[in-house]
Amino acid sequence: MRYAIIPAAGFATRFLPASKCVPKELFPILDKPAAQYIVEEAVSAGINSVIFITGMGKESILDHFDTINPKFPVAKLNSDIKSRIEDLDSLVDVISVRQKKPLGLGHAVLKGAELVDRKSFSVLLPDMLVVPTGSVNSMLEMVKLHERTGRSVIALMKVPEHMKSKYGIVEGTSLGNNLLKITKMIEKPAPGSTDSNLAVVGRYILTPSIIEILEKQEIKKGSEMQLTDAIVKLLDSEEVLGMVIDDDNLIFDTGSVEGFVLANTFLAMKRFPEFRNSLKDLLEKNL
Ligand code: G1P
Numbered sequence: 001m002r003y004a005i006i007p008a009a010g011f012a013t014r015f016l017p018a019s020k021c022v023p024k025e026l027f028p029i030l031d032k033p034a035a036q037y038i039v040e041e042a043v044s045a046g047i048n049s050v051i052f053i054t055g056m057g058k059e060s061i062l063d064h065f066d067t068i069n070p071k072f073p074v075a076k077l078n079s080d081i082k083s084r085i086e087d088l089d090s091l092v093d094v095i096s097v098r099q100k101k102p103l104g105l106g107h108a109v110l111k112g113a114e115l116v117d118r119k120s121f122s123v124l125l126p127d128m129l130v131v132p133t134g135s136v137n138s139m140l141e142m143v144k145l146h147e148r149t150g151r152s153v154i155a156l157m158k159v160p161e162h163m164k165s166k167y168g169i170v171e172g173t174s175l176g177n178n179l180l181k182i183t184k185m186i187e188k189p190a191p192g193s194t195d196s197n198l199a200v201v202g203r204y205i206l207t208p209s210i211i212e213i214l215e216k217q218e219i220k221k222g223s224e225m226q227l228t229d230a231i232v233k234l235l236d237s238e239e240v241l242g243m244v245i246d247d248d249n250l251i252f253d254t255g256s257v258e259g260f261v262l263a264n265t266f267l268a269m270k271r272f273p274e275f276r277n278s279l280k281d282l283l284e285k286n287l
Contacts, residue, residue, distance in 0.1 A: 001143045001205065002049050003121040004042035005112035008035065009055035009099040014257065023058045025126045027260070030267045034254055035061055036088065038126045043092055045139035047122060051115055052096045053108040065094045104224025109206075110214040118208045120146060123227070125202030127255030129263050130155075136248040139203060145179070146205045151239050154182065154231070155203035157246035164189055166253075167199035168228045170242055178244040182235065187228040198244065200228070201251060210234055 012024030019027075025035040039050055052061055067089045068074060074085055097111045109123055122143070130138065142153045156170060168187045171194060172180035186194055204227075213230045234240060245251075250266070253259035269276050 001045065001047050001120065001122060001146065003051060003112075003116045003119070004039075004047045004049070005051045005053065005109055005116075005121060005123045006035070006038055006042075006126055007053045007099075007105060007108035007112070007123070008058060008061055008126055009053050009102065009108060011102070012255070014255070015260075021057070023061050024255070025058075025061050026064060027254075029129065029254065029260075029263050030271065033064060034129065035064065035126055036091075037129055038124050039065065039092055039094070041130060041139050042122065042124055044137055045122075045143045047139075047143070048092060050092050050094045051112040052094055053099050053112050054096050055099050055102075062094055062096050064088075065092060102224070103219055105227040106214055106217060106225035106230050107219065109227055110211070110225070113208075113211045113214065116208075116211075118211065120152075120205060120207050123202075123204040123206065127253060128202035129252040129254050129259075130201065130203065130245070131250045131252070131263075131267070133248060133250060138243070138245040138248055141245075142203065142205050142243055145241060145243060149239075149241065150207070151241045152207050152210070152231070152234065153205040153241045153243055155201040156180075156198045156242045156244045157201050157251050158197050158244070159199040161191075161197070164194070164197065164199065165191065169194050169196050170198050170200065171196045172198075172242055175241075178247065180242045180244075182240045182242045185228055185232050185235070187226055198242065201245060203245075204231075206231075207234075207238060209238055 008025045012019035015024055026033040042050060054061060068085055074082060099108050099111050146153050165188050168185055169189050170182045171184040172182040174180050210230055213233045217225050217230055219225045252263035254263050
């Protein structure tokens with residue numbers, strides 16, 4: 001698997017005014033921007049060409065993956081920070097495609113897919129942060145499953161009833177081992193319209209057939225091109241597999257203020273256990 005498409009052209013209105021000048025994808029989760037976690041996740045699965053779909057005001061996302069500005073006194077930094085900067089300098093080369101108009105996730109993926117030589121590719125949505133709880137690398141597992149079966153693979157997570165309307169929800173037949181053959185996919189279902197609680201995480205491996213489907217998909221006036229609609233069409237001609245990944249990962253929706261705060265708090269408490277008592281004290285005394 002060579003390519004990862006990372007759609008990053010959205011405006012993140014939920015985070016205004018913070019997102020007015022700084023792309024949401026560069027908001028720090030602890031001391032790394034969200035986009036770096038996503039690129040590292042792709043690279044850890046052996047993917048080495050990263051295509052960002054960007055738009056006006058988003059250029060600094062690409063700057064982040066350049067070598068560091070020589071004005072920074074890197075040689076004088078402590079060895080821990082220095083090695084993290086060196087790792088980032090050599091992490092990956094990124095490519096960028098502009099999405100001139102906000103025409104939806106399907107359209108963003110199609111823009112990126114123009115660069116993937118009609119090969120299978122992955123899509124990682126940067127709003128979703130996937131933090132492994134153990135040694136399983138789910139993105140790598142998805143790549144391996146695709147290589148074994150030739151099928152598209154979609155990462156899934158279990159969500160409570162009230163969260164279903166925020167995500168794409170899939171129905172399917174269990175194949176055991178947290179895998180299923182997807183039979184139906186509904187984007188942001190109305191309450192009561194599906195019994196399934198399996199939501200699309202925002203990690204996809206897609207076969208090139210999806211490109212032809214997206215190319216034919218019309219965008220109705222005032223609406224968007226949905227990736228889910230294209231995957232629903234794909235189900236008519238190809239088997240699509242779902243992989244439930246939330247037993248092996250914590251998944252944070254950092255596109256919401258709540259998910260962003262939880263991700264930051266959790267990662268801080270994990271990395272700096274000494275902060276836990278200060279946080280507890282602060283909350284107990286003041287809230
Ligand atoms: C997109 C997808 C949806 C998926 C979600 C994950 O929705 O359309 O199926 O569950 O990402 O974050 P969006 O969040 O862009 O509205």
